[in-house]
Amino acid sequence: MATKFRQEHPRPQFERADWINLNGEWEFEFDDAGAGDKEQWQAGGKELSRRIQVPFAFQSRLSGIGDPGFHDVVWYRTAFEVPASFSGKRTILHFGAVDYEATVWVNGKLAARHEGGHTPFSADITGIVNPSGTNTLVVKAVDYSRDVTLPRGKQYWLTDSASIFYTRTTGIWQTVWLEAVGQTYVDKVRFTPDIDRNDIEMRVFFGGLTGQQNDLTLEIDISYQGASVTRDIVRVNNEEETRTIRLTDFNDHSQGRWWSPEKPNLYDVRFTLRSGGVAIDEASSYFGMRKVSIEDGKFCLNNRPYFQKLVLDQGYFPDGNLTPPSDEAIRRDVELTKAMGFNGVRKHQKLEDPRYLYWCDKLGLLVWSEAANAYQYSEKYVRRFVNEWQESMERDYNHPSIVAWVPLNESWGVPNIQIDKRQQQHALTMYHLTKSLDPMRPVVSNDGWEMVATDLFNIHDYEWRREVLEERYSSPEKATSALPAGRRLSVGGYSYAGQPILVTEFGGIGYKKSEWEGWGYSGAENDEDYADRLRAVIHPLLKSDVVQGFCYTQLTDVEQEINGLLTYDRVPKLPLETIKSIIEGA
Numbered sequence: 132m133a134t135k136f137r138q139e140h141p142r143p144q145f146e147r148a149d150w151i152n153l154n155g156e157w158e159f160e161f162d163d164a165g166a167g168d169k170e171q172w173q174a175g176g177k178e179l180s181r182r183i184q185v186p187f188a189f190q191s192r193l194s195g196i197g198d199p200g201f202h203d204v205v206w207y208r209t210a211f212e213v214p215a216s217f218s219g220k221r222t223i224l225h226f227g228a229v230d231y232e233a234t235v236w237v238n239g240k241l242a243a244r245h246e247g248g249h250t251p252f253s254a255d256i257t258g259i260v261n262p263s264g265t266n267t268l269v270v271k272a273v274d275y276s277r278d279v280t281l282p283r284g285k286q287y288w289l290t291d292s293a294s295i296f297y298t299r300t301t302g303i304w305q306t307v308w309l310e311a312v313g314q315t316y317v318d319k320v321r322f323t324p325d326i327d328r329n330d331i332e333m334r335v336f337f338g339g340l341t342g343q344q345n346d347l348t349l350e351i352d353i354s355y356q357g358a359s360v361t362r363d364i365v366r367v368n369n370e371e372e373t374r375t376i377r378l379t380d381f382n383d384h385s386q387g388r389w390w391s392p393e394k395p396n397l398y399d400v401r402f403t404l405r406s407g408g409v410a411i412d413e414a415s416s417y418f419g420m421r422k423v424s425i426e427d428g429k430f431c432l433n434n435r436p437y438f439q440k441l442v443l444d445q446g447y448f449p450d451g452n453l454t455p456p457s458d459e460a461i462r463r464d465v466e467l468t469k470a471m472g473f474n475g476v477r478k479h480q481k482l483e484d485p486r487y488l489y490w491c492d493k494l495g496l497l498v499w500s501e502a503a504n505a506y507q508y509s510e511k512y513v514r515r516f517v518n519e520w521q522e523s524m525e526r527d528y529n530h531p532s533i534v535a536w537v538p539l540n541e542s543w544g545v546p547n548i549q550i551d552k553r554q555q556q557h558a559l560t561m562y563h564l565t566k567s568l569d570p571m572r573p574v575v576s577n578d579g580w581e582m583v584a585t586d587l588f589n590i591h592d593y594e595w596r597r598e599v600l601e602e603r604y605s606s607p608e609k610a611t612s613a614l615p616a617g618r619r620l621s622v623g624g625y626s627y628a629g630q631p632i633l634v635t636e637f638g639g640i641g642y643k644k645s646e647w648e649g650w651g652y653s654g655a656e657n658d659e660d661y662a663d664r665l666r667a668v669i670h671p672l673l674k675s676d677v678v679q680g681f682c683y684t685q686l687t688d689v690e691q692e693i694n695g696l697l698t699y700d701r702v703p704k705l706p707l708e709t710i711k712s713i714i715e716g717a
Contacts, residue, residue: 141306149311159183227305250522280512284480284503313412390419395495419531439680472714491532504543580618591636600671651694
């Protein structure tokens with residue numbers, strides 16, 4: 132029997148006990164000729180000739196196919212049975228991510244359509260599923276691999292990986308799963324912590340309300356490390372109910388239960404929906420009491436200035452590409468990042484697996500959430516990108532580890548932003564849209580250069596000479612007048628206005644310590660040279676009175692890029708304690 136990968140719960144931020152994982156071996160077919168629709172493969176008339184390991188894209192080795200070529204239409208089929216424990220409940224079918232367009236049929240009937248390669252979607256299939264026999268699930272995925280207006284991140288639109296672009300991902304690349312919920316159920320919850328008042332606001336959304344139920348109550352049980360903190364009961368009258376709960380446990384002056392990388396304290400929450408006193412739906416979640424703010428030009432975590440030591444993390448793996456091979460591999464990336472002395476990551480051009488964010492919440496690691504950008508601008512790009520960005524924020528709002536939103540990077544998707552008013556307005560739109568959806572986190576309008584309105588003034592600077600960096604970051608005036616990569620830092624009539632200054636890409640020192648051939652922004656010859664070069668770029672930023680944080684490029688080698696602190700297989704290029712001492716300024 133083939134090994135089934137990725138069997139852990141795919142959404143630990145909002146979990147139910149009644150669920151089944153559909154990952155494993157599925158039927159699969161390339162449809163380069165477009166025959167599937169004509170022959171109605173969704174109806175089951177043709178056996179798909181290949182086999183694939185879901186959730187890995189066919190381009191990856193772990194999929195069992197490993198074909199990096201262009202195949203923009205692919206089909207999947209599998210069979211499943213509904214557990215007896217689902218009886219009397221609604222059956223929800225979930226997809227973590229399918230790149231790029233997905234059409235889903237259950238037992239030959241249309242169940243869902245979704246556009247967007249990085250965000251989840253679901254369908255209530257209760258009315259079309261057979262509760263006591265075998266069901267057939269068919270997925271058609273359509274990608275647009277050569278379309279440079281498609282939000283794609285680092286997936287290359289040419290045949291072979293090159294420069295800073297890597298192998299493509301088409302089709303299913305995150306977990307597929309079934310979940311049982313009550314006929315009326317808790318659909319989602321939105322947590323907003325307020326450490327100044329010691330309150331947690333909960334906006335709870337319900338599904339399946341008929342308007343005839345007048346005896347619904349929601350029990351909210353909050354605990355900390357197994358000990359009860361408080362319980363509240365809410366009368367449910369609407370599809371959304373909001374409750375603000377005061378936490379009475381000791382929680383001040385960083386000595387209590389606030390969340391930080393140093394003390395990743397989490398509260399557990401249990402939701403029980405009752406009708407006439409009988410439990411009809413249950414779910415568990417968690418939250419962290421944490422505040423991100425900018426005070427007098429300083430980035431603050433929990434009301435105190437906080438120096439961010441981030442590393443750029445692109446989330447690629449040599450055998451799974453964008454899909455981590457296991458939950459252990461995800462956790463190991465977080466642990467390695469912390470072991471090297473970093474307190475955060477900038478997830479670069481990828482909406483990361485929810486399990487990664489869970490481990491950052493649990494182990495303590497700041498995350499900057501960055502969109503997978505397109506490369507060129509068009510009206511179609513705007514529609515696609517805005518929709519996907521809103522879905523990504525909706526998915527990840529509750530994670531205490533996320534402390535910044537980055538919709539755009541280095542003018543990707545807006546390459547003429549310096550002179551094009553439309554592209555400037557688009558960047559402004561993304562900034563204000565993000566602020567309207569989440570006023571509690573800072574937003575970066577365009578990370579690296581050519582910024583419009585922005586909460587953080589972020590600079591990408593791959594200068595490798597210590598003396599140049601020391602001089603450049605000796606004053607705000609010098610730092611904000613620099614032209615990294617020949618780009619202006621502000622455009623559209625905007626200029627530096629006292630925001631925190633961070634250097635959010637730098638270093639990129641290439642050092643070959645594996646069989647992979649590649650490049651870096653500068654190069655090292657041996658371990659001693661590598662350590663000296665790391666100190667030369669990191670220490671000027673640590674010692675600067677201007678810089679409030681940095682993001683080193685990068686965590687691991689990725690395909691032809693060999694500028695990671697770790698090899699592609701996650702082997703440190705220097706002892707972890709040596710890297711940590713450099714990051715800490717030794």
